[in-house]
Amino acid sequence: SFTQLFGDVIFRDDHRELYADRAQYFSRVGRLQAQGSVRLINLEDGSWVTGEDLVLLQEGDDRAEEEVTMREGRPHARLVPKVTSDSTSMEGPAGASQPEDSEATVPYEVDADLIHLVGDRLFQARGRVEITHESLQAYGDSLEFQREIGSLTLFQNARILSQDTVSGDTLDVRGDTITM
Numbered sequence: 001s002f003t004q005l006f007g008d009v010i011f012r013d014d015h016r017e018l019y020a021d022r023a024q025y026f027s028r029v030g031r032l033q034a035q036g037s038v039r040l041i042n043l044e045d046g047s048w049v050t051g052e053d054l055v056l057l058q059e060g061d062d063r064a065e066e067e068v069t070m071r072e073g074r075p076h077a078r079l080v081p082k083v084t085s086d087s088t089s090m091e092g093p094a095g096a097s098q099p100e101d102s103e104a105t106v107p108y109e110v111d112a113d114l115i116h117l118v119g120d121r122l123f124q125a126r127g128r129v130e131i132t133h134e135s136l137q138a139y140g141d142s143l144e145f146q147r148e149i150g151s152l153t154l155f156q157n158a159r160i161l162s163q164d165t166v167s168g169d170t171l172d173v174r175g176d177t178i179t180m
Contacts, residue, residue, distance in 0.1 A: 001028040003024070004024050005022060005023045006022050007021065008021070009022060009034065015042065016040060016043055017040075018056075020035060020037065020038045021035060022036055023035070029060075031055065033055050033056075034053075035052065035053050035054075036052060037052070038051050038052060040054060040056075040068065045080045046080045046107075047077070047078060047079050048078050049077045049078075049117070050075065050077075051070035051071060051073045051074070051076070052073030053070070054068065054069070065121075067116070067117065067119075068116070068117040069115070070115045071114045074111060075113070077111075077125070078107045078108070078110075079123065080105060081105065081108070106133060106134055107133075108131060108132070109132045109133070110123075110125055110129065110130070112125035112129045112130070113128055120148075121146065122146060123143075123147060125142060129142060135164075136161070137160070137162070138159065138160045138161070139157070140154035140155055140156060140159070140178075142155045151180070153177060153178070154178045155176070155177050156176060158175050158176065159173065159174045160172075
């Protein structure tokens with residue numbers, strides 16, 4: 001019920017890949033721990049999270065959804081937005097994928113002291129959170145992003161800066177809580 005892996009660990013399943021220097025898997029409780037240059041990649045959309053210490057708790061009898069926590073080494077995430085059929089962006093013929101530089105596929109970069117994911121629906125970050133997306137920069141003590149509905153909330157010392165590339169004006173919004 002316990003497996004320990006050392007050196008250039010690679011774990012793959014149908015939906016993701018995990019890379020780390022070492023890992024421990026507790027099969028009875030569905031717990032995977034990984035340390036050292038950890039990188040977890042979502043194969044479905046290309047999003048990824050990096051850091052130095054990861055704990056993955058698998059869905060099971062006592063847990064409705066999988067949970068992932070990344071900490072140490074100032075975790076970093078790259079979130080690729082989901083493009084849906086009702087999106088205002090245009091697709092090529094026969095549902096071809098959009099160009100790499102399309103606004104709909106420009107990833108959000110997130111840095112924080114801790115990153116926590118609950119299934120595919122909830123992304124949370126805590127501690128000196130910084131977000132960049134094209135000309136947008138956002139900051140806060142923590143954030144919660146509900147992926148399915150596209151709602152992002154910044155908490156405590158929240159600030160958004162966005163440069164309008166046409167007019168040159170800068171939007172500067174500050175508050176205790178900002179929801180986008």
